[in-house]
Amino acid sequence: MKIRKLILLSGVFGAVLLAVVSTQTSQAEVVISQKQIRSIQTHCVENQAALNQLHQTDAFLRIDRGNLYRTISDKLMTPLNTRLTANELPNDALVAVTKQFNAQYQQFYKNYITYDTSLSKLLSIDCTKEPVGFYNALIKTREDRQQLSVSNQALVQLIVNYKALFDQFKASFMAGNTR
Amino acid sequence: MNSETTPEHEATVSPIKKHQFLTFLVSAIIIALFLVYIALSLYRSSGTFQLDLSRPGFDQAREDVTKESQFFEGYPSNGPINEETLAEFNALYNQELKDATAIDAYSGDALSDSTLQIPAS
Numbered sequence: 135m136k137i138r139k140l141i142l143l144s145g146v147f148g149a150v151l152l153a154v155v156s157t158q159t160s161q162a163e164v165v166i167s168q169k170q171i172r173s174i175q176t177h178c179v180e181n182q183a184a185l186n187q188l189h190q191t192d193a194f195l196r197i198d199r200g201n202l203y204r205t206i207s208d209k210l211m212t213p214l215n216t217r218l219t220a221n222e223l224p225n226d227a228l229v230a231v232t233k234q235f236n237a238q239y240q241q242f243y244k245n246y247i248t249y250d251t252s253l254s255k256l257l258s259i260d261c262t263k264e265p266v267g268f269y270n271a272l273i274k275t276r277e278d279r280q281q282l283s284v285s286n287q288a289l290v291q292l293i294v295n296y297k298a299l300f301d302q303f304k305a306s307f308m309a310g311n312t313r
Numbered sequence: 314m315n316s317e318t319t320p321e322h323e324a325t326v327s328p329i330k331k332h333q334f335l336t337f338l339v340s341a342i343i344i345a346l347f348l349v350y351i352a353l354s355l356y357r358s359s360g361t362f363q364l365d366l367s368r369p370g371f372d373q374a375r376e377d378v379t380k381e382s383q384f385f386e387g388y389p390s391n392g393p394i395n396e397e398t399l400a401e402f403n404a405l406y407n408q409e410l411k412d413a414t415a416i417d418a419y420s421g422d423a424l425s426d427s428t429l430q431i432p433a434s
Contacts, residue, residue: 138358167434177430186370194374195368200364206409209387214402216390217393223394243360249419250363250398269431276424283419293413304399 164270171265178261189253191311196246203289207232211296227299235292242285249278250288 174181211232218225252275261268331337356362366375388402422428 165434170431170434173431173432174429181429184429189372190374192419193363193371194377197364197366197374197378199418202412205385205387206413210384210402210406210409213388217388217392217394217398220391221394221398230404247363272424272429279419279424286418287420290413294412297368297410299325300402300406304403307394307399310395 138255164266164273166266166269168268174265174268175262181261182257185253185257189237189250189257192253193250196250199286200243203235203293204241206293207235207239211235214300218303223303225303228296228303231292231296231299235289235296238285238288242282242289245285249275250284251279283298 211228215225215229215232218228252271256268256271256275259268259271356365362368366378388405392398426433
């Protein structure tokens with residue numbers, strides 16, 4: 135019975151080890167030339183300083199954009215939707231955009247966490263000792279930043295869409311066609 | 314014979330009884346450490362950690378946020394809908410819209426090879 139348990143445990147341990155090793159291997163698959171390695175090592179200190187600065191700027195930007203997006207949703211979109219409902223005016227399209235906006239904000243929130251985790255990991259790598267690891271982490275961080283940018287652009291687009299729908303509603307209301 | 318009065322039971326219980334205050338202190342510390350562990354796990358897993366500018370190394374970002382902080386009351390959720398109230402919403406929304414479209418956050422090539430002076434292979 136004990137032997138069975140032991141075999142089972144070693145199997146699990148082996149599988150975990152294999153998964154870890156294969157992950158590291160796949161991460162190291164990016165081809166990087168000697169010229170690039172030398173360059174990463176040469177500019178290591180200044181790159182780390184630039185990345186640190188970027189980390190700070192992006193953190194501030196996240197707080198700033200996050201506050202702005204929450205303000206737009208909680209203090210403008212939702213109150214207008216509520217007010218239109220209370221006045222028995224049609225607001226389905228505006229409510230739909232608000233829902234999309236809130237869902238997209240959740241995506242933005244998650245994407246920032248992923249990006250920040252990647253950037254923190256990148257900053258923790260000593261680029262003079264591990265230039266290849268640094269470059270792999272850089273590629274991952276770049277992709278995560280791109281995802282974050284996409285979700286940010288989607289949020290801005292929804293803000294613009296809401297405004298367009300509001301303008302339509304306003305024009306229709308002024309013409310007396312809303313009821 | 315009652316099991317609570319057995320010599321084995323006495324041998325186990327009496328040291329705890331003798332050091333009640335010490336046991337209380339150790340238990341309190343263990344519980345506190347456990348609660349701190351849970352709190353820190355939640356702090357990390359919820360993403361609050363990433364938004365916390367009070368972390369070391371975020372002095373500049375902290376200053377920028379403090380400088381720009383201002384209270385925005387927003388649009389009242391009750392009241393009539395008429396030309397005036399729609400114009401009020403329009404003005405408030407335009408102000409935020411301008412801010413939202415002013416910058417293209419997280420775009421650009423801040424992490425590109427050329428920015429970090431890494432040559433093409």
